[in-house]
Amino acid sequence: MIIDTLYRILVRQIFLLLILLVSLSASAQEVNCLVKNRKAEKLYNDALELLYSGRRKPAFDKLYEALKVEPNYVEALYELAN
Structure with missing residues (x-):
């Protein structure tokens, strides 16, 4: 017991x-999952500012640049898919 x-x-x-x-x-x-690369983060933030101002083509270019620097940057991939 x-x-x-x-x-x-x-x-x-x-x-x-x-x-x-x-x-x-x-x-x-x-x-x-957090991005460690400051350059990719800056490119992403610049892209967001461009998106908010309605400039889609330059924003997408910045997002692609960020992905070249940091290929697993999920937020950048999400913005491109969105």
Whole structure:
């Protein structure tokens, strides 16, 4: 009886620990999506300003430049698709 109770407590703790580790792993992956390249970020911001002013062609050129510098720049890809 006591062994069964201890076993259940141990299984619960292991289960909670696994859930914690999985959630921490998922949140750590979000941080890796941030752009580290300042040049690509500046090109992206310039493109947004051009888009807001209605100048689509130059904005798309800036977005393509940003993607040349940082090929995995998700925000730039999104703006091009949008």
